[in-house]
Amino acid sequence: MNLLWLAVMILALSIGIFLFSLRWIRRWIREDIQRRQAASGKLNAIFEWAERGRQDSLRGLVLPGADLRGADLGPGQEGEPGADLSYSNLRGANLRSVNLRNTNLEGTNLEKANLRGANLKGANLRNANLKRADLTSANLRDADLRGADLKGADLWLTSYNSGTRWPDGFKPPMEAIRMEEE
Template sequence: MNPDELLSKYADGERDFSSVQFIEADFAKVNLSRADFTGAKLSGVRFFQANLSRAVFLNADLREADLEGAELPATDLSTADLMGANLSGANLSFADLTGADLRRSNLMVAKLINANLVGVNFTRSFLIGANLRGANLMGANLSSSNLSQAYLCEADLREANLEKANLQRALYNEKTRFPEGFNPPKAGAFCLAPQVNLTGENFSGVDIPGVNLQGANLAYIDMRKANLLWANLSGANLNGANLSGANLSGANLLGANITDVNLEGANLSGATMPDGVVHAVSQKRMPAKKIKHK
C-alpha cells in the first residue's frame, strides 16, 4: 500500500491501518482522525500539521517522525516509539502516551494539557515552553531534559526523574506536585500564587488563564500578549507593568495598582477594573498606551 492508496481507503471509510509500513512517507496536512495505526512502522514519516485527533498509534514506530504542528488531541500513543520525533507546536492535549519513548524528541511549545505521560521517557528532550498543565507525569524520566519556560500548573510529577533537568523560568502553582525533596525555586522555577513577588520578570506570551495572583507584586513585569483570561489580579501591584496585547477578558483587577501600566491593545472585555467598574464587553481593545491611576 502506498500513501495515496491509504488516503483513498480512508476516504472510503476504512480506519484500520494497523501494522502498515511507511518509511519517510508524506502525510502533511492530511486528515486521518480516528485512524488505527496500532503497531505500524512509520519511522521518518511526515505528519506536518496533520489532523490525527483520536487516532491510535499503540506501540507504533514513529522514530524521527515529523509531527510539527499536528493535531493529536485524545490520541493513543501509549508505548509508541517517538525517539527523535519532532512534535514542536503539536497539540497532544488529553492524549495517552503511557510508557512511550520520547528520548531526544522536540516538544517545544507543544500542548500536553491533561495528557497521560505516566512512565514516559523524556531523556534529553526539548520541552521549552511546553504546556503541561494538569498532565500526569508520575514516574516519567525527565533527566537532562529542557523544561525551561514550561507550564507545570496542576501537573503531577511525583516519582519523576528530574536529574539534570533544566527548569529555568518554568511556571508552577500550589497544585503542582513535585518529587519528594525537590526544590522548584532552587531549580529556577517560578510559583504562580497569591502574594508572590515577580517584580520585573519577563512572562511575555504566557498562557495562564484563570491564574490566581491576588495581592502579588507584579511591578514592571512584562506580560505582553499574555493570556490572562479570568485571572485574579485583585489587589496586585501592577505599577509600570507591560500588558500590551494581553487578554484580560473577565479578569479581576479590583483594588489593583495600575499606575503607568501599558494596556495598549489589551482585551479588557468584562474585566473588573480597580474601582470596581466592569469594563464594557463590546469595547475589547484599549487604544491608550498607559493608564495613570490616581
C-alpha cells in the same frame, strides 16, 4: 616476484575492504530510510489522532528524536483529557511549544527532550524520565511529577503552582516561578 605477489594481495585486500564497506553503508542507509519512514508514519498517526477527535490511545509510542514542535496533543475541548502517551519513548524528542495539557505521560521516557515552552498544565508525569530534559519556560501548573526523575533537568523560568506535585524530597529551584492563579 614476492614483492609483486604482496602488492597484488594488498590490492585485493583493499578492494575487498572497500566493497564490504560499500555494502555496509548501503545497508545502513536502507535501514535509516526505513526507520525514518516508520517514524513518519507514526507522526502521521499522531496528527490523524488529533483530527479524529483525540479518541484513541497513543500509549507506548516509540518516537525517539521525533520533531513535534508546536503540535497540539492536549484535550480537544475543555474538561477532556489530552493524549495518552503513557510509557512512550520520546527520548530526545523536540516537543518545543507543544500543547500537552492534561496528557498522560506516566512512565514516559523524555530524557534529553526539548520541552521549552511546552504546556504541561495538569499533565500526569508520574514516574516519567525527565533526566537532562529542557523544561525552560514550560508550564507545570497542576502537573503530577511524583516519582519522576528530574536529574539535570533545566527548569529555568518554569512555572508551577501549589497544585504541582513534585517527586518526594524535590524542591523546585529558585529559577522556577511559582504562579498562583487568581
